[in-house]
Amino acid sequence: MQRLTQDERKLIEPIEQSAMLVRTERWSAINSGTGNLAGLQQQAEELACAFAALPGEVELRGPATVTSIDAGGREIEQANGRHLVLRVRPAARRRFLLTGHMDTVYPPGHPFQEGRWLDDDIFNAPGAADMKGGIAVMLAALQAFEGSNAAKTTGYDVMINSDEETGSLSSADLIAELAREKAAALTYEPSAQPDGTLAHARGGSGNYSVTITGRAAHAGRNPHEGRNAIVAAGALAVALKTMEHSDLAINPARIDGGSANNVVPDLAILRFNIRPKSADAALNFERDFSVLLQHIEAGHEVGTQVHGGITRPPKTVDAEAQRLFDLVQRTGADLGQAFGWQPSGGVCDGNNIAACGVPVVDTMGVRGGAIHSSEEYLIASSLAERAALSAVVLHRLATGDLA
Structure with a gap:
């Protein structure tokens, strides 16, 4: 960490791996499959309580109406959970967007419901990587960032939706609303590879x-x-x-x-x-x-x-977005984290954000793998690692690195 400034080193000192791990284990034990409204409500309340530690007001927004076609050809309304929104210093001139999702692909009837440790650093649990761990990283990074002087003149919105795994249909308008006039965005999907590789351009x-x-x-x-x-x-x-x-x-x-x-x-x-x-x-x-x-x-x-x-929509990486990727990679190197990026066939809310013209890096979450399967795992040591990365990236963005 030789290339960090004194302020940046001080910034990441309070980040606690143990606190993030406790949250991740607790949240992973809550079944929040996209269709499980009771579980999503429990998860939303837990997140609202946790994010209340930040300045600003937490609210739970109702989902927009979404319809589908049933097996009889009838158009029916789909039920979705509420979405968490936190707005911090909304009057600030320079503002950012951070997003995540509380839903998982595991319904209550799925056999994969409980977490277990495979070794001292590998935690196998539903949603541990995608993305209960990522939400813990986001919160810890923001708490660390709030300890800097740069935070006082910087604003940000946090959005954690309940329907990302089914396409964010009930939260798409909310994403577009919050993306408006943001200088940059970070989304906390797990890294594209266990080594920390970022997802770059994405198809639609x-x-x-x-x-x-x-x-x-x-x-x-x-x-x-x-x-x-x-x-x-x-x-x-x-x-x-x-x-x-x-x-x-x-x-x-x-x-x-x-x-x-x-x-x-x-x-x-x-x-x-x-x-x-x-x-x-x-x-x-x-x-x-x-x-x-x-x-x-x-x-x-x-x-x-x-x-x-x-x-x-397909997510392309223009010159402005590439500058954000370069900043994240450079910050990682300064922290002793070496990673690159690669295109991805998967999609996420980063696609929606990029379509609004906002530069976004959408794999700022934990390192792990085997998502959407019973083998899903989180590399526990990556919690503090990725929280430090986000905290310093936010600090550098706040001080005009992309200006």
């Missing part, structure tokens, strides 16, 4: 449900009078897969519909995901998809209705 993501309406008929007496919605859905799925190219991945994931074997099915719902690597790829897909639907409708004599779309 879109989820679609296509309801296909055909005509029922008896499969033996008059099948020619029917219009098979399942066959049309299958044809659409195959045609979508042929639209893939180097900048666009398409995953037909599920077809719902049909009834008895002797009935020509008059309803099917095809669900699929796309991953465009660029804005052009996303735009071209929308155009080509519209033409494909017309061909399916005409060729199979069915009707179609589309629900959904691209909700995570």
Whole structure:
């Protein structure tokens, strides 16, 4: 740490690994799967209490209305938990955004519910890396930052949403609201690799449900009078897969519909995901998809209705964002942490923030791995390591490093 200033060294002295670990273990024991509203409420209350240690007021914002298509083709409302927001010194001229998510991919019925130590430094627990540990890092970094003189003239907003794992549909408008006029943003997803590698550019993501309406008929007496919605859905799925190219991945994931074997099915719902690597790829897909639907409708004599779309725009790294990456990497080196970056096919709230024109590094959380599986683990020593990184980055941002 030879290249840290005296103020920066003093800044990180109070960071306590043990306090962060206690929080991470406690929070990981709370099931906060995206659909578990009771668990999310418990987690939100715990976070509100913890973040109340910072200046500013904590509030829990209600989710925006989100709908989906059920297996019967009906549009239904999805329930989501509340989102935590903390605004500190909102009148400050220079302000930043820090984001995380409290939800996990493990519902109450999932077998992975309890944490265990694999060795002295590896903690295996649901959400330990993604991202209960990251939230602990964020809080500790902000508490350390508040001890600096630079904090007195700097403002920031914290947003911890409850639906990131399902696309942040009920918090997208909130993210855009809080990103407005921010100088930079940090998001606390776990590092892209266990060695601390950051995720750089990201592709985008879109989820679609296509309801296909055909005509029922008896499969033996008059099948020619029917219009098979399942066959049309299958044809659409195959045609979508042929639209893939180097900048666009398409995953037909599920077809719902049909009834008895002797009935020509008059309803099917095809669900699929796309991953465009660029804005052009996303735009071209929308155009080509519209033409494909017309061909399916005409060729199979069915009707179609589309629900959904691209909700995570591709995240590109422009010159301003690259300066933020350089600052984070340089700060890491000054702390004795060597890491680089790599592109990622995954998406997160960093995509949404970047789409607002705000430079963002979105893997400021802990080192770990095997997320979204029962093998998910946190490298415990990375809690203090990454908290120190964030605290010094915030200090340098506050003193005009990106100006």
